[in-house]
Amino acid sequence: MQPSELPGAIAAQTLLQLRQQAPLVHCLTNDVVQTITANMLLALGASPAMVLEPEEAAQFSAIADALLINIGTLCQQRAEAMLAAIAAARTADTPWVLDPVGVGALDYRSHFARRLLTLQPAAVRGNASEILALAGIVPAGRGVDSGDDSLQALPAARALAKDCGAVVAVTGAVDVITDGIRVWQVDDGHPLMTRVTGTGCALSAVVAACTALPGERLDNVAGACRLMARAGRLTAAWAAGPGSFSSGMLDELYRLCAEDVQ
């Protein structure tokens, strides 16, 4: 069965709710992408914060509307803060999202990510290699960029979603988003997004923001993918290269309206 393209009306609804609710997103993310992550959330109307000391990370997760866990530059201290934040988030019913950067190629983070999967993430967002690796399939990638195709990873994504009860988003040239049963597809991105560091990581932060919204979680996560892909395509239509793309995509996210995504 081919997945269906996400209806624009759903993404429009996600956008409106995001602007109205302005969710406060606690981001425990990698060192390379902190700025673009914060700026993309701000551009869309959400509110980012990064709180790293374990004691505070736990206190803040209980206040925040959503928690992002991105293991791109994982180290022991950060891992400790992540576990404290997730525990507090679960107690407070704050949804949390996993971005399993580089899982499969590297052992330390792979073990850590598998442990996190037992802690009931609301959503998981990765590229095809990462989702295949999380599902226990031998990875093809060397680094953080996926050599695999999102649609090929759909069976693994479905299995992962059923196993851990999360919405799983596999992103790439095409995005597929599944809760294990239903599947949405978003086909709207642009290759320039792969020449700017942090677009995938920032998408995971937007996914986290959208898990805090009311309504169907599958729809909201797919909506997040569509908003980012659409802003990327609008920017690529005029950007001269990755520098103007990176800056321009913030402008497009800021101006994005319901009509743009329908």
Next chain:
Amino acid sequence: MQPSELPGAIAAQTLLQLRQQAPLVHCLTNDVVQTITANMLLALGASPAMVLEPEEAAQFSAIADALLINIGTLCQQRAEAMLAAIAAARTADTPWVLDPVGVGALDYRSHFARRLLTLQPAAVRGNASEILALAGIVPAGRGVDSGDDSLQALPAARALAKDCGAVVAVTGAVDVITDGIRVWQVDDGHPLMTRVTGTGCALSAVVAACTALPGERLDNVAGACRLMARAGRLTAAWAAGPGSFSSGMLDELYRLCAEDVQ
């Protein structure tokens, strides 16, 4: 008593001195804003450096012209480096500035910030919620963005300035700057500044640079607020959104001249 608007001639004087002296600013700041902080200092003609290992942080504070302490992503190792740097700065008569990001909402940093207040900062720069919290008034904010009004926080800012001997700047839609007796007001910012991460944190770094200048410290700190607010307003006049604003504000700071701020 209403505070008086800072005369443009004072801000122009601050700008000229900043360009002539090119102060070397040691920034112990949060992980999200390091790049924009360094770039805003460079654009204005100052010289930033970030030195993190406690032993080196102390050695460097004695060489630098000013020290910035921003507790946005405080952790134990960074706290240790901050204390070593402040101790060395005080011995060397290097002025140091506190940016109490998120104080009030989170206990670990609130305790740490109160400890820092006993170490004679030259200036404190925060939003209304943070200044109210430092002054012992129950905070209204959940995160790093202030729900309170700068002018409402003026009595707290005056009390704080008197208590710790620092110039206190409360920034927001309007900025108020006080040494506990005199008060300047700067009314020149733009809401787009709140949609870019790090503009407030970078302002604190510019405040630190300006505490190294000769003349009245109150005037120089208020001058720093005016320079940044003015560059922000000039940029907002043409920026298409937060991406072009962030990049454009660096250009405006670089081109800013005495006439612009008068």
Next chain:
Amino acid sequence: MQPSELPGAIAAQTLLQLRQQAPLVHCLTNDVVQTITANMLLALGASPAMVLEPEEAAQFSAIADALLINIGTLCQQRAEAMLAAIAAARTADTPWVLDPVGVGALDYRSHFARRLLTLQPAAVRGNASEILALAGIVPAGRGVDSGDDSLQALPAARALAKDCGAVVAVTGAVDVITDGIRVWQVDDGHPLMTRVTGTGCALSAVVAACTALPGERLDNVAGACRLMARAGRLTAAWAAGPGSFSSGMLDELYRLCAEDVQ
């Protein structure tokens, strides 16, 4: 003997090989410049990754095509990861590059950098003050910006290259690149590059990428200097200030073609 200007054909060859091979560069770099480092590598067609936990850093260095060690925000944990990564790189014959940020002015990093020199770097890229300090000559700089002239540092660079078997690049208004015997010069940069944080650090990452290319290492390292200087000059021709320069240089690197550098 005056060094000869690098022939454009060599830089063009470096560019073509860089795009074809797309080397995967493991960057252990300073906190301030991680984003611009990743983005400049991506713009040129290389593939960056930052892996920090010592165990993983070692595992990843064996997979990567080159390793960058930048000591700008050195701390004990990072130093440990760097040593593990270098050891694994040497075992796997992965070339590694040293950027000795701030060496000379600060003791902790100076001792560490001298220790690293015994571990056979493929290349060292610094400003004149840093190269003079590494060669044991008393430094003139206070911070990370060099007060010395690249050509004055050439004898020190030659001696350093012979001592540690690395290609040494001294960059500034003019760049000189030597393997201890031959010397290339690149005279193509622009002062605006000194008003944007991380251009030198990102150059070191591009140098690392180019040590993974086939052919003469001296030529490839000098080629890296020329590519970055050329993109900088092309950008400075139209940039309005450091903000548009920073973003624009990514666009120019992305569009750079063999004709541009010849």
